[in-house]
Amino acid sequence: MDNNLLRFFTLMDGQGYPVVKEAPRFDLDMYIGNYKGRTRFDRLILIGRSCVPLCIDALKAAIVDAKKGRDIQRYKEAVDCLQIAAPLEPEAVLDQAWINQKEAENKDITNRLLTELKGYKNNLIKESIRMGHEDMGKHLEATGDLNLAAESFMKMRPDVSTTKQYIDVAKHLVRVSIHRREWSMVTAHLSKLQGTAQLTDDEEKQLSAYMRIAHGIAYLGQEKYLDAALSFLEADNVAPTVYNEIASPNDVAIYGGLLALAFMNRSELQTKVLDNVKFREFLELEPNIRRAVSQFVSGRYSACISTLEAYRTDCLLDIYLQRHVKTIFQQIRNKCIVQYLIPFSRVSLDTMAKAFGSPDQPIEDELADMIKAGTLQAKIDLIDRLVVTMSANQRAHMQNMALKTAKVYERQAIDRLNRMGLVAAELDIRPLTAKFSAMRGMMTQQGDRMNEQLENVV
Incomplete structure (x- = not known):
């Protein structure tokens, strides 16, 4: 690593970005070709700030992508990073002429859209007003003013007249909220799309997939990991x-x-992941993830961890996963260790180190942390270098079950005694006898005849 890159990544490390020294498994051009809109730049700039092998290529691609749009601040941001990482690159020179041109164009477009919107409001044309707010929102989003863009999209709602327009408004707001990392607003806007009527089967399937994926991203951002998993697993594989x-x-x-x-536990992984027909189509695109899940289900825990560790670099370069990688991977590792120890009463530390050893932390320190956190019920014997698992106290478990059964029996007995007391005091509600029912029927008939006679007299 040359001095410029060293200085750049020292600065990025100070700003909280992880420094990834290994090259990812994906090709940058093919990877970024899967996205459109503002997320392309977000992903490129993140890779440029985090990945040493792809830093310069990603920053240069981010500059090219920024110049295709109208967001001047994003262009300056990418150029500033490249000036530190590789100041001799041609793209590292700020294109002031392009900036001046875009500033003038953005100002002209804003004034034109405001004038048109004002005319629509004066003429009280609802459809034109809606389209005017939509055009203004898209323009503000393209220039980087996400706050005003969200306000413009919100102003579309009073003039919405069709289901498609209602869905478009919600999608605009969801997209802007995701870019702003306002996860609670994402779920709030998505909730308004639930139960949308007047959709064809294909439209409903596409909307459902969009909502599942957007919900999953929002739950991931809120660290609601299980909810996020269920949302992604229920998504349909649409275009x-x-x-x-x-x-x-x-x-x-x-x-x-x-x-x-x-x-998720082993049975849930089998039914909701591997046997899930809809999600299987997604898994075919990432065979390493499918392999890791299969290895865990089949009890090959060491192989599962090895497969995932080879994938850690890619996850650290993802805009949504990056800050959750440590938590998620540690949770998977803890699960593998716990499942590995279940069949044994004691295992040597050398065997554990061979199966789960990590260069970052000795296995005994990791096991001690798990025991302190309550994740693992075991003891560490450092003299004999053993991990002694602690089986559940069967006597205490049986006593607790007996106490629960006794409490249930006592409650049922009291309820029955109370019922018997009510019956003895004749305070319970009894069904009508046949004699009483007949008498009530005769009285009703007599009353009807009297009413008829009175009507005739009148």
């Missing part, structure tokens, strides 16, 4: 153009597979 402004089919496979592996 990627339905949701490629926020994710790709490969992302759905990675997010759903990793989160399920971390927070």
Whole structure:
């Protein structure tokens, strides 16, 4: 690593970005081709700030992508990064002429859209007003003013007249909220799409897939990992153009597979992941994730961890997964260790180190941390270098079950005694006898005849 890159990544490390020294498994051009919209730049700039092998290529691609749009601030951001990482690259020179041109164009477009919108409001044309707010929102989003863009999209709602227009408004707001990382707003906007009527089967399937994936991303951002896993696992494999402004089919496979592996048990992994016909189509795009899940289900825990560790670099370069990688991978590792120890009463530390050893932390320290956290019920014998598992106290478990059964029997006995007391005091409600029912019928008939006689007299 040369001095410029060293200085750049030292700065990025200070800003909280992980420094990834290994090259990822994906090709940058093919990877970024799966996305459209603002998420393309977000992913490129993140790779440029985090990945040493792809830093310069990603930053240069981010500059090219920024110049295709109208967001001047994003262009300056990418150029500033490249000036530190590779100041001799031609793209590292700020194109002031392009900036001046885009500033003038953005100003002209804004003034034109405001004038048109004002005319629509004066003429009280609802459809034109809606389209005017939509055009203004898209323009503001393209220039990077996400706050005003969200306000413009919100102003579309009073003039919505069809189901498609209602869905479009919600999608605009969801997309902007995701870019702003306002996860609670994402779920709030998505909730308004539930139960949307007047859709064909194909439209409903596409909307459902979009909602599942957007919900999963929002839950992931809120650290609701199990909810996120269930959302991704229930998504239908529709055309990627339905949701490629926020994710790709490969992302759905990675997010759903990793989160399920971390927070579901073996039977759930088999039924909800491997046997899930809809999600299987996503998993075929990421065979490593499918292999890791299969290895865990079949009890090959060491192989499962090895497969995932080879995938850690790719996950660290994902805009949604990056800050959750440590938590998710540690949860999977803890599950593998716990499952590995279940059949044994004691295992040597050398065997554990061979199966789960990590260069970052000795296995005994990791086991001690798990025991302190309550994740693992075991003891460590450092003299004999053994891990002694602690089986559940069967006597205490049986006593607790007996106490629960006694409490249930006592409650039922009291209820029956109370019922017997009510019956003895004749305070219970009894069904009508046949004699009483006949008498009530005769009285009703007499009353009807009297009413008829009175009507005749009148």
